[in-house]
Amino acid sequence: MKWAMVLEPMRRWAGQRASLGRERMELLQPLRTYRLMSAGLLVTHLLTAALPTASAVTIGWLTTRLAGVVRTDADAGTMTAPLLCVILLMLSEELMVACRDVLQRVLARHVDGRARERIRSLVTQPRGIVHMENAEYLDDVSRASAIGPGTFRSPGRAAVGQVLLTFRVLSACAAAVLLGIHFPLLAAGLLAASLLMRSVIRRQWMYLASVMSTGERGARRVRYWTDVAGGREAAKEVRLFGLAEWSVRRRTREALDAADALWQSRAQVLGRQWWTIGIALGSAAASLLIPGIAFRRGEISVGELMTCLTAAGVVFQISFMGMEAYDIEYGLDSVKALRRLEAQTESNGAAVAVDAPDSSRATPAEIVLEKVTFRYTGSDRPVLNNLDLRIHPGEVLAVVGHSGAGKTTLIKLLTGLYEPGDGRITVDGTDLSDIDAEAWRSRLTVVFQDFNRYPLSAAQNVAMGAPEALHDTTRAVRALAQISGGTLPASLPSGADTVLWSEQTGGVDLSGGQWQQVAVARAMFAAWHGRELIILDEPTAHLDVETESDFYQRVVAEVRGRSVVLISHRMSTVRHADRIVLLDGGRVAESGSHSELMAAGGEYARLFRLQAERFNGPDASVAEVRSA
Numbered sequence: 001m002k003w004a005m006v007l008e009p010m011r012r013w014a015g016q017r018a019s020l021g022r023e024r025m026e027l028l029q030p031l032r033t034y035r036l037m038s039a040g041l042l043v044t045h046l047l048t049a050a051l052p053t054a055s056a057v058t059i060g061w062l063t064t065r066l067a068g069v070v071r072t073d074a075d076a077g078t079m080t081a082p083l084l085c086v087i088l089l090m091l092s093e094e095l096m097v098a099c100r101d102v103l104q105r106v107l108a109r110h111v112d113g114r115a116r117e118r119i120r121s122l123v124t125q126p127r128g129i130v131h132m133e134n135a136e137y138l139d140d141v142s143r144a145s146a147i148g149p150g151t152f153r154s155p156g157r158a159a160v161g162q163v164l165l166t167f168r169v170l171s172a173c174a175a176a177v178l179l180g181i182h183f184p185l186l187a188a189g190l191l192a193a194s195l196l197m198r199s200v201i202r203r204q205w206m207y208l209a210s211v212m213s214t215g216e217r218g219a220r221r222v223r224y225w226t227d228v229a230g231g232r233e234a235a236k237e238v239r240l241f242g243l244a245e246w247s248v249r250r251r252t253r254e255a256l257d258a259a260d261a262l263w264q265s266r267a268q269v270l271g272r273q274w275w276t277i278g279i280a281l282g283s284a285a286a287s288l289l290i291p292g293i294a295f296r297r298g299e300i301s302v303g304e305l306m307t308c309l310t311a312a313g314v315v316f317q318i319s320f321m322g323m324e325a326y327d328i329e330y331g332l333d334s335v336k337a338l339r340r341l342e343a344q345t346e347s348n349g350a351a352v353a354v355d356a357p358d359s360s361r362a363t364p365a366e367i368v369l370e371k372v373t374f375r376y377t378g379s380d381r382p383v384l385n386n387l388d389l390r391i392h393p394g395e396v397l398a399v400v401g402h403s404g405a406g407k408t409t410l411i412k413l414l415t416g417l418y419e420p421g422d423g424r425i426t427v428d429g430t431d432l433s434d435i436d437a438e439a440w441r442s443r444l445t446v447v448f449q450d451f452n453r454y455p456l457s458a459a460q461n462v463a464m465g466a467p468e469a470l471h472d473t474t475r476a477v478r479a480l481a482q483i484s485g486g487t488l489p490a491s492l493p494s495g496a497d498t499v500l501w502s503e504q505t506g507g508v509d510l511s512g513g514q515w516q517q518v519a520v521a522r523a524m525f526a527a528w529h530g531r532e533l534i535i536l537d538e539p540t541a542h543l544d545v546e547t548e549s550d551f552y553q554r555v556v557a558e559v560r561g562r563s564v565v566l567i568s569h570r571m572s573t574v575r576h577a578d579r580i581v582l583l584d585g586g587r588v589a590e591s592g593s594h595s596e597l598m599a600a601g602g603e604y605a606r607l608f609r610l611q612a613e614r615f616n617g618p619d620a621s622v623a624e625v626r627s628a
């Protein structure tokens with residue numbers, strides 16, 4: 001029992017050391033890619049580690065000669081050789097440090113560049129993005145991507161920092177051996193005390209680094225409120241609603257809250273410094289007194305005294321945390337976050353590619369949703385619940401339903417951005433999860449409600465619908481003209497070449513409706529470039545009545561032959577669809593053509609009448625309903 005009490009902490013300590021060693025070795029892995037530079041770095045390190053010990057010996061030699069000159073009137077020329085050696089060693093040390101620093105910087109940049117590339121490929125992976133809305137995932141993206149010059153997390157600086165630290169320890173050990181020739185106990189004690197001090201300070205910094213790491217979410221909130229308080233996006237509402245002062249106060253409060261935990265931990269760490277100060281004072285006193293007393297007693301010469309004092313100084317230096325220690329701790333945080341992102345991406349399951357992009361298909365695929373259930377992370381309520389839906393090849397399917405019914409979620413499942421929790425989606429009988437995500441994406445196009453607005457020309461903004469055909473400006477302009485009845489390109493200062501970004505000279509910003517025309521033109525352009533499934537989420541929400549009334553002829557008829565999924569709250573937009581489904585309670589509650597659903601007199605008919613009444617009054621509604 002007693003043995004167990006002693007052995008258990010030792011076992012735990014050994015386990016911690018081993019895992020620390022593994023983590024540190026992992027930091028060095030990326031350096032293997034740059035063998036030549038890494039070899040150069042090792043050479044400069046070896047020399048900079050050996051030079052302080054050599055300097056200690058030479059300073060002792062010089063002091064002995066100096067004492068000889070002073071005491072015995074010996075020829076001053078005897079000092080020339082040791083003096084030259086000291087100067088040469090000092091210059092070499094400076095030169096080596098300069099070379100080492102340059103190599104370190106270049107290597108760190110290379111490693112960071114690779115890490116950034118890896119993060120980019122992970123966060124832009126084509127499949128399964130539901131985890132991206134996870135706060136933990138976003139924390140890890142922030143931790144992993146805050147790298148490079150000017151930021152404190154850098155796997156590159158951590159790697160070169162680890163090499164530097166190893167050589168600093170080696171240099172301290174070499175100096176301890178030199179000191180140990182005369183004072184073995186002092187050398188062993190000083191080395192142990194210096195390493196202990198370093199370990200205590202390191203633990204404190206690790207603790208602070210972990211507090212900083214958990215502050216990512218707070219930092220994101222501060223960035224958000226900074227944008228609200230001073231950014232362009234929120235400027236209109238902030239000024240109109242008189243929110244300027246309030247938003248600045250809110251930002252300040254968020255910033256103080258975010259900093260609070262760190263300040264408290266810093267105060268805690270500072271309060272515990274007496275420990276390290278005590279060890280430092282004891283070590284310094286022993287390093288000066290023991291050789292000093294030995295010299296007074298005549299046990300060592302003045303040269304040996306100088307050698308011992310210089311060597312003790314080199315050993316003692318290891319107790320100080322250089323910048324490399326912070327680089328290691330913070331960089332390690334970034335490396336661990338990257339590993340977690342990799343694990344998360346793998347757990348999302350990279351699909352086996354069984355299908356190739358095929359834009360030359362004669363008919364679009366049949367898409368079937370079988371008993372699909374989906375709930376968002378952290379929510380018990382399924383948004384889609386045992387949903388069955390078949391999208392026939394080439395049909396125009398309208399999806400309607402109340403706000404929050406799950407229409408946009410359905411799109412994200414169809415496009416493979418999300419994966420069903422239960423049930424499955426098949427494309428011509430093949431499970432969507434078995435189809436290569438990128439190949440599937442190349443067969444469809446989507447206009448989301450919050451589509452992207454690129455700071456590019458109008459034509460390029462349209463052509464982003466089929467990036468492989470960015471050069472095809474003719475069709476991009478045609479799509480834009482088609483959706484706007486020719487008005488949009490004509491109204492722009494440089495036509496379709498006008499950059500849609502007011503911050504660029506000659507650039508302009510568009511109205512909400514004009515932007516929507518660009519987005520819909522993007523879908524048409526994509527259809528002309530072989531996309532077989534066209535998904536439009538509220539494509540007419542911002543369009544004027546005239547453009548909306550022509551929407552079907554201008555857009556849907558134009559992409560006939562492809563399957564179209566059309567989501568809209570505007571019944572006038574959806575009524576011409578081949579089939580309309582109404583989502584309710586996570587399932588398809590009604591399905592049929594406009595006239596079938598009107599005849600059935602269900603929820604769709606009620607919603608249609610309600611909208612018709614609003615536009616035309618109750619009488620017109622009756623006429624509209626009859627004619628439907």
Ligand SMILES: Nc1ncnc2c1ncn2[C@@H]1O[C@H](COP(=O)(O)OP(=O)(O)OP(=O)(O)O)[C@@H](O)[C@H]1O
Binds near residue numbers: 403404409
């Ligand atoms: N990222 C998310 N995390 C958690 N819940 C979400 C998320 N996105 C949507 N939801 C929830 O899922 C439900 C369905 O949302 P969805 O956007 O699919 O509805 P919708 O039918 O498209 O609504 P609308 O017609 O207003 O666009 C809503 O209750 C919404 O709160």
